[in-house]
Amino acid sequence: MYISVRDRPTTDRALAPADRAARPPVGRVVVVLGVVSMLTDISSESVAAILPLYLTAVVGLTPVAYGLIDGLYQGVSALVRLGGGWLADAADRPKWVAFLGYGVSAIARVFLLFATGAAGIAAVVTADRIGKGIRTAPRDSMISTSTPTEHLGRAFGVHRMLDTIGAALGPLIAFGLLWAVPDDYTVVMVVSLAFALAGVALLGLLGPDVRVKREHVGPTPPPFRWRDLGDRRLRPLLAVAGALGLLTVGDGFIYLALLDHADVTVTWFPLFYVGTNVAYLALAVPVGRLADRVGRARVLVLGHLALVGAYLCSVLPTSTVAATVGTLVLLGSFYAATDGVIAAVAGRLVPVQARSSGIAAAQTVVALARMLASAGFGLLWLLLGPATAMVSVAALLVLAILLAATRVGRLDGAVTTAA
């Protein structure tokens, strides 16, 4: 695995075939955006790691008020995401729409320093989520536009790896600071703000202004219309992603199922998240490359088999350390095979003028389907108990994968739009 920075724009059509065979280095856009995401994730995850402690120890929030804040985290981002995609397409300015999103989150961190009480913190957290919703699709469309189709999986893999490194470093930095300066949460918030501003500055100053319509070879594409999202190539992807998403229960449930075993103690709980992230960041690039070789939609659909494995592994009757580690590795593999890959697929199944919106649509369908899945699964969990509920969902998911697999050929064989 190597990453090097290349100054040539990757949209360059003049790549020699021999060059391609030797795998050209990952484009500068991908690396810059990856580092921007890493800095931003360090910023957001360092605060996320201490927020529960801060809210309960310093602000003095109770269960109900805290639950309210956590609920706000969801939902908000899904709808804003479509808006961010639309704005990026309509203006043909994904960089500056993404910049707006990163900027909103950075400004939210400034207010976090002054927010007191539940309402203030809820507002800041919501603003942070809105920022994330705005930036995700334009950023992914920049990666999509700046990468040759045959290396898309790898490019998204590199981006997600850098992103996840940030997510893993954030809590480490936060607790390191709290160890050095005991109980002083403002120290974490100030450092978090510095990382967020560095990310915004990096994107603003060194992020290439990728403009798909302006750079498009051939006749100028027409303006974006919502109708472009009804593209016959995109529809099966949305259907497949939605169906599989409906059977993707939250990580929380998988972790809870692991905890249901007598010999797995609750002190392990934070390590589950770390373990999943480590597996994800280690596998993001290799799985992305695999997707480029064998078909991205195929990896996206079959990647859900790793989730089936995680479901089953989490409720194995004989729980061992191996079963726990196996569950986390499978969960990490699932993210490696789906999170970046779906953006890679979606960006090529819509006309270029709808790229950000197409990616946003796919991500929104997945997010909404998973929210429904978690709500429904909560009920199943209570009625059937963890083991039966998990096995039932695993069985349904296998069926859904089999059905989705019939669409893979069509998705991978679809005429893709140009980089």
Add this chain to the structure above:
Amino acid sequence: MNVGPRARVLVFVAIVVALVATAGVYVLAQGREVRAQRDAEPEAVRTPVAEVVDGPRIVFRHTGLDNELGVVAMVPLDDPGGARAFTGVSCDRVAAGPDGASCLTIDRGVVTTYEAHSYDADWQEVDSSPLPGIPSRTRLSPDGTLVGTTSFVSGHSYMTAGFSTATEIHAFDGSRTWGNLEKFDLVIEGTQVRPTDRNIWGVTFVDDETFYATVAEGGRTWLVEGDLTERTLTSVSADAECPAVSPDGSQVAFKVDVDPGRKVVWQITVQDLATGERTLLEQGPRGVDDQVEWLDDDTLLYGMPRADEPGVTDVWSLDTTADAAPQLLVEQAWSATVVR
């Protein structure tokens, strides 16, 4: 913008240097300040534990920003503003009885863990067990054999979300646990319900068999009576959080959201268990967030954070008559219980 790529790199480097310098200076300055605070002696006069431990006393977590921060301290019941004895044991939540104390701790680290400890009357550890989340409440049964704990279990990160309370009851000596009260049968207004989303918090013991607690279900909170043998929770009345039963067992004090709507404003209310009659303590604190404790059969104790000093709290007392005004009882204190 017609700034060359080299100039942009230079500007970016300059910004990063400025950010690192600013954040670095801030972290170092805060570090110095916090260390200076933590080396300071407490404002309160010290007294040996032996001076306090034999009489009726208030046991609490000392919250002064000094070298005893977080340490369990005691003051005599008849002189709560006087000299305090520090036990040397640190707890984030503490509840004490004549024969021992329950102590919940946060062990901060890269992987932050939470534990419940039992200490005997000489503050020697008897038992400890892991807690699933951030300590919120703990109480002992009157005979000291049972411990109730509530912790916040929070989801973490982008990918997981969700929040719940985990409320558990275990034997003081660690010999037995009744597990998470979510697994108890829940009867609301005579009907057994199985909500997918229920949260339970704030146990208060009547004896070693019966207790009260809060159940949140379907957007409402309920005062419930729990039975450890039957493993049931049965609703007593609606809209009550974090109950505390009085020493004579005739009344329960709890928080009520007096501004139901978007905002949460809690005030303390006392309910007569025989008649069901409620008294809202209107002159009491607004926005209180603590499980109250009974100083005696007609006085309550509760903690309030100081508005101007983050992390510092005081314990106040309040008569249970409707027009009573709060009195500052123990400065720099939290999580107070009375040992009679």
